[in-house]
Amino acid sequence: MLAVRIWNYLKGYVIIKVEGINLERFINLAITNNIYFWDIERVNFTTLKARVSLKGYKHLRSIRKRINCMVSILEKRGCPFLLHRIFKRKALVAGGITAVLIMYFLTSFVWVVEVQGNERIPGERIVRELKAFGLKPGAFKPFIDTREVETKLLIEMDQLVWVGINILGTRAVVDIVERTEAPPLIDKSVPCNIVAKKDGIINNIYVYQGQAAVKSGDTIKVGQVLINGVVEEPGKPIRVVHAMGRVEARTWYQLTEEQNLRLVTRERTGQMQRGVFIRVGGNTFRFSRKKCAFQNYDTETETRRLIEWRNITAPVELIIEKYYEVIVEEEFLPVAAAVDRAVKKTAQRLTGMLPQEVEITDRRVKYIETENQTIRVDVIFETLEDIGLEERININHRED
């Protein structure tokens, strides 16, 4: 019945008053002419109130002629009349259309320039540079060739390796990747020393050019000169050269790792359940019926915004949680195995830290048992690495 009522409302209907003597005949004639009537009400002996569809009302005219009765409209209801009334107010309609047009017009400009991915270069500087190429708040979108601006910015700022400009609605999002600077290489013609970049004990020193300042077995500190670029030989004038050589030293790295003796493993069984939630504002509502049935499970949460249009986001979020059933197993490690595990972990960490071409030659492991069934493992790794670093010689200083 509701569907019928909504349909009638959409199509529009009129409430009519029929006055006459033989109103039953009027009804019978109307229905045989396929005019749909409803909610017929007798007001008094000569008057009837009824609802009839717009189309039906037009057909009533022919019946009215045949039977001596008067039909008048009491009320008009439904969408067509409402629309008609709205469109009568021309200023309102014009205002609405103008508002939409203005909105559309304003969204064809860039209003915000956002810079992402910069670490050393200040964002304002990039914004300033972009302004020169025409990408600035207030710029007309169709006039901006993002590819061209990208290229120009790359040429202008050689600190950048990559630039990506995306115009999202009224926002221009500029993604940049900065160049990672290579350590400055000193030209071969410039005199320099080789100094230590780390503490250590010299293992081997090979001098290609210059004069060795240390010998193997010496303990050295950071910054200490290893190969001197100032060559002083008896009976010859002092020469200043570009020192070259390879200084291998033993260095140490200490790493600490804590290891729990109680080892808990969580293995997924492959069973999975989903829970769906809807977050409106700050409130979360469960959408799916069941709660998670697993005793032990891992949860993965995925959040989806239902509407994401330009830079407007709806305050409604769909949250899907996936529960993976897990089998939890507890295992007590013997101390030796735990130490072994911790050492392996530290070794992995170390290889991430060290530069390439570094050889791990030895390691010393110390461990203490702390409370809560944990052990703390200190590992000292001994490595063999090249610790030389070129350092320019300030000649003016030497001549003083």
Place this chain on the structure above:
Amino acid sequence: METRGDLIKKGIADLLELPRDIVLDLPKITLLGNLQLYIENHKGIIEYSTSLVRVNTKAGILVVTGSCLTIRTIVVEEIIIVGSIDRVEFLQ
């Protein structure tokens, strides 16, 4: 009112177990408590007021008395009368 043709039709309907309301063109009347009366297959309305409705059918004139009677829907095949219904009777 029954003619010879009607009798034959009735006989065939009984014999073949056909639904009688279709074969004999009879009205199907459903009464929902005393609130609503649904008449399928009527032959037009004879009289209508808030206390009395007379509807023509093949089985005679159906007289409905009550109070506050209104016709909810009326089309060629069916009528729905709502209100407080006191009595439903056939007049031959």
